[in-house]
Amino acid sequence: MDADFFVAWIEEAARSVRDRKDELTRLDAAIGDADHGSNLDRGFTEAVKALGDRRPGTPGAVLALVGNTLIRKVGGASGPLYGTAFREAGKALGEAPEVSAGDLAGALAAGVDAVRRLGSAAEGDKTMVDALAPAAEALAEAVRAAPESPGAAVAEGRGPAGALEAAAAAALKGAQATIPMQARKGRASYLGPRSVGHQDPGAASAALIVRALCTVAAR
Amino acid sequence: MKKLINGAGSVVTDALRGIAAAHPGLRVDPENRIVLRASGPRPGKVALVSGGGSGHEPLHGGFVGYGMLDAACPGEVFTSPVPDQVIEASTAAHGGAGVLHVVKNYTGDVLNFRMAAELCAEEGLEVASVLVDDDVAVLDSLHTAGRRGTGATVFVEKIAGALAETGAPLAEVARVAREVNARSRSFGVALSACTAPAAGKPTFELSEAEVELGIGIHGEPGRSRSAMRGARELAGAAVEAIDEDQPVSGDVLVMLNGMGGTPLIELYVAFAEVAGHLADRGARVVRSLVGNYVTSLDMQGFSVTVCHLTDELTRLWDAPVETPALRWGR
Numbered sequence: 001m002d003a004d005f006f007v008a009w010i011e012e013a014a015r016s017v018r019d020r021k022d023e024l025t026r027l028d029a030a031i032g033d034a035d036h037g038s039n040l041d042r043g044f045t046e047a048v049k050a051l052g053d054r055r056p057g058t059p060g061a062v063l064a065l066v067g068n069t070l071i072r073k074v075g076g077a078s079g080p081l082y083g084t085a086f087r088e089a090g091k092a093l094g095e096a097p098e099v100s101a102g103d104l105a106g107a108l109a110a111g112v113d114a115v116r117r118l119g120s121a122a123e124g125d126k127t128m129v130d131a132l133a134p135a136a137e138a139l140a141e142a143v144r145a146a147p148e149s150p151g152a153a154v155a156e157g158r159g160p161a162g163a164l165e166a167a168a169a170a171a172l173k174g175a176q177a178t179i180p181m182q183a184r185k186g187r188a189s190y191l192g193p194r195s196v197g198h199q200d201p202g203a204a205s206a207a208l209i210v211r212a213l214c215t216v217a218a219r
Numbered sequence: 220m221k222k223l224i225n226g227a228g229s230v231v232t233d234a235l236r237g238i239a240a241a242h243p244g245l246r247v248d249p250e251n252r253i254v255l256r257a258s259g260p261r262p263g264k265v266a267l268v269s270g271g272g273s274g275h276e277p278l279h280g281g282f283v284g285y286g287m288l289d290a291a292c293p294g295e296v297f298t299s300p301v302p303d304q305v306i307e308a309s310t311a312a313h314g315g316a317g318v319l320h321v322v323k324n325y326t327g328d329v330l331n332f333r334m335a336a337e338l339c340a341e342e343g344l345e346v347a348s349v350l351v352d353d354d355v356a357v358l359d360s361l362h363t364a365g366r367r368g369t370g371a372t373v374f375v376e377k378i379a380g381a382l383a384e385t386g387a388p389l390a391e392v393a394r395v396a397r398e399v400n401a402r403s404r405s406f407g408v409a410l411s412a413c414t415a416p417a418a419g420k421p422t423f424e425l426s427e428a429e430v431e432l433g434i435g436i437h438g439e440p441g442r443s444r445s446a447m448r449g450a451r452e453l454a455g456a457a458v459e460a461i462d463e464d465q466p467v468s469g470d471v472l473v474m475l476n477g478m479g480g481t482p483l484i485e486l487y488v489a490f491a492e493v494a495g496h497l498a499d500r501g502a503r504v505v506r507s508l509v510g511n512y513v514t515s516l517d518m519q520g521f522s523v524t525v526c527h528l529t530d531e532l533t534r535l536w537d538a539p540v541e542t543p544a545l546r547w548g549r
Contacts (some may be wrong), residue, residue: 025418033297033437034418042295071334075272076298077327080334118330186326189364190357190435192442 001160002098005216006062007051013212014044020208027201031188036078036201043074043082059099063090063107077119077186078202081128082209084118085111101160102143108136108167119185126183126195128202131174135210138170139163164214171210175203220414220421227416231273231295238280242543245283252300253308254280254291260314265383265392266290268308269321269376271328272297274415274516275436277544278372284542285549287380288321289314296415296516297437299327305335309344317345317389319396321375323368324352347389349396351375353405353524355464356433356442367435370476370524371403373512374536377545381538395535399526404465406433406457407522410447411480413438413515432456436478436515436522450485454492457523458500467502467525472536474507474524479514481521486510489521497525506536512544 017024017040024037047069056062067087070079089111093099099107112132121127142163176199183195186202224230232249239247246255260266269279270292279291289312292304309318318339322332329350336346351368379396387395409431412421415438422438425431430453433442445456461467475490477483490509497504505528513522526532539548 029418029422031439033439034415034422035295035298038417039295039298072301072303074298075294075301075327075331077325077330079301079327080330119326185364187364187435187437187439190367190439190442192358194440194442 001059001100001104001217003055003057003059003062006059007055008216009213010044010047010051010062010066012216013209014048016208016212017041017044017205024201024205027199027204030198031183031191031195032201033187035076036205039074039076039078040082040205043070043079046073058093058095058097060090060093060095063087063093066090078205081115081119081202084114085132088114101139101163104160105136105139105143105163108132108139112136121185124181125185126178126181126188126200126203127185128200128206130178130181130200131171131203131206131210134174135167135171135206139167142166161214161217164217168207168211168214171207175199175207178203220419222414222416224416227419230416231293234273234276235280235293238543244541245280245543247280251307252293252304253311254283254293255308255311256283256285256289260289260312262314263316263386264314265316265387265389266309266312266314266318267321267376267380267383267392268292268305268312268318269372270294270300270305270308270332271323271325272299272437275514277511278513279376281544282373282376282542284540286384286538286540287376287542287545296417299325299331302331302335302338305332306338309335309339309346310342313344317347319379319383319389319392320346320348321372321379321396322348322350323372324350324365325367326364345389347393349375349379349393349400351400353400353403354435355404355406355460356435369407369436370405370474370513370522371400371526373474373508374403374472374524374526375399377540378532378535381535381540384538395531399532402528402532403524403526404461405522405524406460407435407441407478407520408432408453408457409434409441409478409518409520411519413479413518415516430520433460434515434520436513438515438518450488451492454489454523455496458493458496461523461525462500465527467497467500468527469502470505470528470533471497471502472506472526472528472532473497473504474512475509476513476522476524477511478518478520478522479511480517480519483510486521493523506533
């Protein structure tokens, strides 16, 4: 997977966020402040624009630019959290021009760790971590189960698509599992027990973003 | 829902253009979303910088001026500003004596201000932060995001701002800011939800017969819903919640704050009841503020903030202030 693959991912994620903008905002209206959809839409639109203006040459640089753009443009909690996740994932990919599904698994794990640290959030707190952590684990597991030939980047559409399908399914399941949870982080935590019964909007958007990765890999 | 706007996407920028046109004492940059004093930084004075989501006007831009803030950075409606804004505002307001960030305790505000403070520090700017978390409706716990910052923000900005004008050092200004926060408690009640321009419809449904108790300032639902009652009972519920958390006594500064959609006559009705309930509990209202100061767009309702005064805090509260939203003594 090269820089073009990662640019395509962000474009697909931006499209997906735009299509589901109202749904994300609806989820946020129930337990937050009704702006998650519009904020993420604005952020990913800016990220796509930034990638168009100055297309980086490596996957790591693509993710770093996306992360910086989200931090600079989104605001709220989701800007720094998603932004830091992309930045740290980008750092983990280093300067390699092509990366394997195993590299990506490592990068996703690094991104999730950064979100955990910055947001002081753990699984079960009803946040994006509840979708991202299982996705990272599923991806790592899928890569372990089907090891790649040493040293070779897996050809697009073969190895990664299956592993990423597992990650996307795990993210969706994780997002849905936030419905019965009581929020312990973020604005939803102010509602206490009243946060139960609603899907966390951050977990929902995280699942969309991971799904976009899978969509692009399957092309 | 009808809105007096040009479009949902340009509300913040358009409002900043209006603030610029209305208040020559301010220097407003609508594009980068920064509000500064037109007089520029004063050498040797600690600069107070605050910010947060828009939709709470006059907070924060309306409190920029002599005796209060040096700069404000408004974010999108109900969305914290981005680090770039905070860095630019801090740099522009810096008078060589350090910068105090006044941050309301919300995950987004905390994260963006923290990132900005780290970057400011890397560039050699001395920054201290004070977190405002006065809302007793949120149970404070290590396992949650903690209490919200609401009405006490006005007290912190006014009192710390007055101390900064005297040339006090950053550590002193930060100490007083934290003291004001520690001595203040708030509780809010909504008679209706608010409608964010981008959403176009109310954030929650509340029937004619119901109120939300323990609301924040972002249209988020409160901790509980109860039957609509008269001003005396609703004011009583707010004072009781505050008193349970920090027993009211002695000389207090009280703000009866409107959420944006409640007429002033009703705020005064509520204030009379609040003052009565406080007197019943042995507290003496020696300073007060009644009006729309920390709003939540068009939400109907009010919040009560009580600050237990000391001689020092009373003196600093009385000190001259000249901002669009608060002005006296000058």
